[in-house]
Amino acid sequence: MKISDIKNELELTDTSKLDDIINKYRSDTRTGVIKLIQKFDREREKLLNEQKRMEQMRVYENKYNEYTYICGIDEVGRGPLAGPVVAAAVILPKDCNILYINDSKQLSEKKREELYDLIMEQAVAVGVGSVPPSKIDEINILQATYEAMRQAVANLSVKPEILLNDAVTIPEVAIKQVPIIKGDAKSISIAAASIIAKVTRDRLMVAYDSIFPQYDFASNKGYGSKEHIEVLKRLGPAPIHRLSFIKNFF
Known part of the structure; x- marks a missing residue:
């Protein structure tokens, strides 16, 4: 088989059957096939490690x-x-x-x-x-x-x-x-x-950025970056600032 055909077969194979396909071509001595098998071996190892990690996350x-x-x-x-x-x-x-x-x-x-x-x-x-x-x-x-x-x-x-x-x-x-x-x-x-x-709040802060662009909420998400604090001191608080959190800056 052409190396490109082997690559396509590996990419389209269900992960549960990947071992069998890899082993089928492991004896192929062509450099391109050897590198291809090594690549899929590494990817398979990463997948197995991730599956093990997720199993630990279910404890x-x-x-x-x-x-x-x-x-x-x-x-x-x-x-x-x-x-x-x-x-x-x-x-x-x-x-x-x-x-x-x-x-x-x-x-x-x-x-x-x-x-x-x-x-x-x-x-x-x-x-x-x-x-x-x-x-x-x-x-x-x-x-x-x-x-x-x-x-x-x-x-x-x-x-x-x-x-x-x-x-x-x-x-x-x-x-x-x-x-x-x-x-x-x-x-x-x-x-x-x-x-x-996290995604819900980040999206909300990006939306606030379009209303209060001076504070760069899309980037800092409201956290106290150096730039955020400098703008806050210069312009004062926006309506969405927590006054109890920023009182020390004034």
Whole structure:
């Protein structure tokens, strides 16, 4: 066979059958085929490692497997000077096979966007909650985070039986909760929620950038970059700044 034909066969083969196809051509001594097999061996190894990592990310979901609807919860935006705090609640199907789900901070913007679409498409239910800057100033960021999480759970179309939370126990929620330290790196459900929350908030801050372009919210997402603080000192706050967070700059 031509090397191009072998390449096409490898690229079109289902991953579960890739071993058989690779082994079929492993004895081919042509340099081009040897390099091709080496390339697919490396890609196969990366895939196997990712599958193993994802299996480790299901340890809590497997531990509480007696529950049908396991919900992961995470938030984003506790630290910025501007914009809301956003929380997401995600119930994934038991047989969820989406790869590369991870703590949103460990992913590129492009990969987060890709995973956001896959999670929204395959999840049993997704809920999002958001608390604006004025409310954050009123009740403080911790209470605002709890409120965003309660909203996210309430906005699910399916009622969860257990909540896997990133490090916290949410007050006033009458559902079994399991707080997990660094849960967004240990639970596929929490990691999925972190991606939904991050992409949702980032998109919102990009939209705010068109209203308040001086502050470059599309780039800094409301966080206290040097440039953001300089503009803030020069122009004063926008309506979406958290006054309780920026009082030391004036």
